[in-house]
Amino acid sequence: MPSSPSLALRRARLGTALLFLTNGALFANILPRYPEIKSSLGLDAATYGLAIAAFPAGAIAAGLTAAMFVRRFGSAKVAVVGTVIVSLSLLAAGLAPSAVLFALALLLGGAADSITDVAQNAHSLRVQRGYSRSIINSFHAIWSAGAVLGGAMAAAAIALGLPLGIHLSISAVIFVTVSLIAARLCLPGRDEAGEAPTVSQENTKPRITPRTVFILLALVLIAIAGAVVEDAGMSWATLYLGSSLGAPAALAAVGYISLVGAQFVGRLVGDRLVDRFGQRTVARVGGVIVAVGMGLALAFPTVPGTIVGFMAAGFGVATLIPAALQAADELPGLRHGAGLTIVSWLLRLGFLLAPPVVGLVADNAGLRAGLLVVPIAGLVAIAFAGVLEGRRKTGN
16 A cells, blocks of 8 residues: 655645646636726727737747746746746736737736646646655646636626726735745655656656657647547537527536536546546546547537537546646656646647637538537547556555
């Protein structure tokens, strides 16, 4: 049986959870207030679209620098500093007097968010190694809870008529404070300090083989499969249920809620499933659930069936992104943090490119055809899950 985690590890788990909670909550605070910002700045649809695209653009531009910062300063420190920058950038975006300054603030926020994302995942994997069992899915579940918390804060601020600047100032103060508390709880020092060196760390020149490249590409595809399903729920579920299937507005919103709710549940139980069956089996079964669940929902389109289909999709992909990030971080032949950074960066490209691809198909063949990307993503997960780890053997 594995020994009980030390007090330092338990504190670090709490600190890492606070970082994930904060990261989920920050952007969710400003997102519901985008229409208000658009109106106050007098932006037309095209200018508004370009301005908000600055956040993912910043993330893509800066994402590949994350490994360098993590190696130099340590994952916990980078995650905390990144969180502070994201907080202040989103506050600046909310207070921006022009479209240019709004976009520049989002550009900086997106850049900091991409680095923070890699750093907090790197620290979660460092803590997980100390636990000697899977806990990364629980952190991603907490991120989802943070997003719900941030959205609820924004909804409450709107309902109370709270000015945007005051609302985002409160959000920044709360979550900067939480991140500083997290900093005191996380593991100190740089990530490689005090850990047994891996083969890649012992070599002065990391050797990247064709097999490593193939595995890395497979992990990217697994992660993008998860991203495509998430984006389908976020961008298209409400529209499909309302416009294509004729569901009332309140009921149409349930499609996305069912997906994220099932994903949250899947991540809560995901660590136990991974410990018992291994990442490979969990990903394959998840892919089957996505492909069959959403495939049947599209083949026989009804409102209840589609809601259940989105629910199945959310549950099926719950562990895909955490599994891909963990496997990438453990790839031999890469410098510390490089695999995690590459998969995280390309994953953001998946989030950026998925909506226009679905939209293009929908314009030519209908949204029902466009949503075939969801069962296809399930098949991709099944096809490439073999690169993930099987069940780990534990001693008595």
